[in-house]
Amino acid sequence: MSGFTEEQLSVREAISKICSNYPDEYWMEHDQTGEYPHELHRALAKDGWIGIALPEDLGGAGLGISEATMMLHTISESGAGIAGAQSIHANVYATQPVAKFATPEQRQRMLPKLIAGETRVCFGVTEPNTGLETLKLKTTARREGDFYRISGQKIWISSAQVATKMVLLARTTPLEDLKRPSEGLSLFFIDFDKTAPGLELKTIKKMGGRAIDANEVFFDNYKIPADTLIGKEGQGFKIVLHGMNAERCLLAGEALGLGYAALSRAAKYAKDREVFGRPIGMNQGIQHPLASAYMHLEAAKLATYHAARLYDQSTHDKSITQNAVGLACNSAKYLAAEAAFTACERAVLSHGGMGYAQEFHVERYLRECFVPRIAPVSREMIMNYVAEKALGLPRSY
Structure with missing residues (x-):
């Protein structure tokens, strides 16, 4: 976790403490029943985390999308996965355009109850x-x-x-x-x-x-x-774009957390599982795919927090264009989603037959990792966007 700010590390520590009350078994049960994780939402609202990136005068924490990305990254990595993170992520990104473009009277009417968890x-x-x-x-x-x-x-x-x-x-x-x-x-x-x-x-x-x-x-x-x-x-389309770029950062963080959770479980299983008198983690056929997945997650992590930092800085640094922010946020979402998919797939395969069993949780991670590859924008549309905006190629759609 080197290279992160003191605020980001404080967020990670605080969110980790909250999430420690909701183990993998909690999320497996909620995945099976389809029950919404009301307990996590209440705990996060109680400590003021719903409004992490909303203004302090409304009851928010006044932090940025960089810190919000860390929060959702940490929730996902705790084992809550995409489901746990998505229990609150719309409350973070969808409210960004409201906070920026609503009148003072509207902000006071619309946002404090949301931050408090009442809405x-x-x-x-x-x-x-x-x-x-x-x-x-x-x-x-x-x-x-x-x-x-x-x-x-x-x-x-x-x-x-x-x-x-x-x-x-x-x-x-x-x-x-x-x-x-x-x-x-x-x-x-x-x-x-x-x-x-x-x-x-x-x-x-x-x-x-x-x-x-x-x-x-x-x-x-x-x-x-x-x-x-x-x-x-x-003017709604121009306004809502502020939320869309934020969403890409947040979803990239969620994908990273899921990938790291999957790798952690795979590494633990590879150390514990013995075949032919030795742990399977000694075999390069297990080691190399997991090591490669780790490096891809690390690269995607750099892209993700670079994008979040650009998003935050662009609010006061006019030299950072929205085109630059859009390129960074879309690239981060793409890279994190792909890295997470690789990590989750290899985690299942490293478990062998037990990777298919619910009790080891990696099958749940694999089912969830398709979300950031598909939404809120497909991989192919991101490549179209990057080809046009970064490389100057003709628009293809």
Whole structure:
């Protein structure tokens, strides 16, 4: 852990203490039952960690995405994995645009209860028929006096079953009426009242991270106050980008934690398991794949915390462009996800047949490691982005 700041190391120590109360068996049980880890959320909220990257005058810790990345890295590495980290990560990244672009009155109304753990937020951007084509989102917000009416569908909305708030990106101007497609979307911080008319949820059964619910969300003239609009109407896409770059850093940290957890278990098993009168960890066929996986995680760790540092510095150093931040954050997410996949796969294979058994936990890690490879943006789209923005190649999509 050399090279980290005192603040990052303090975060790691404090979060490790909290997570020590939730062993692998806790996460295995919640993975099997699909029960949300309410106990971890309460413990983190009690000590003020939900607001780690939100302003101190609202009750937050006033730290940066660098420290938040360390927090989620540490949660994941404790054995909680992607599921444990995702129990709070939307509360960290989805609130960044709110903290930056909301009015002072909105911030006071919207964020302190979230920081205290009294409310929880989910992030409503992805849609089933537009996928990564964010500028073509179809969910509409139609103004009616002091209210908007929301109609449309969102998908892969994590924690929607337990959330009471949503950061929502919706279309306020039809696509055909725009000169620039990036200007037709608006951002809202809304009450997510599942008892109100016009809002329905459908749970998606999934491969891994089952302790955190994933959902389809259906809006049918769902009524929200006009004062839930964040920033100016039509500027939502530019605003939400601040949250998206933060999310890439956080998810990279979560992937790193998962990879290190898998390697730790693999190394322990390789030292304990004896075949032909010697521990299998003496064999280079076991050693070399694990050593290679470790080095790839270390390289991805450097990329991840470089990206987080750039994100934080860009808020006050205007020489750091958003293009540079985007390149760093996307690259970090890609590299960490790939390193985590390699580590998790090799951890399972190093356990042999027991890698397939739930009691050794590495099969759960492997199921979860696909999340950062797929979301919030695919590997292929990251390579498209890097090819265009870093290498100057023609846009391919």
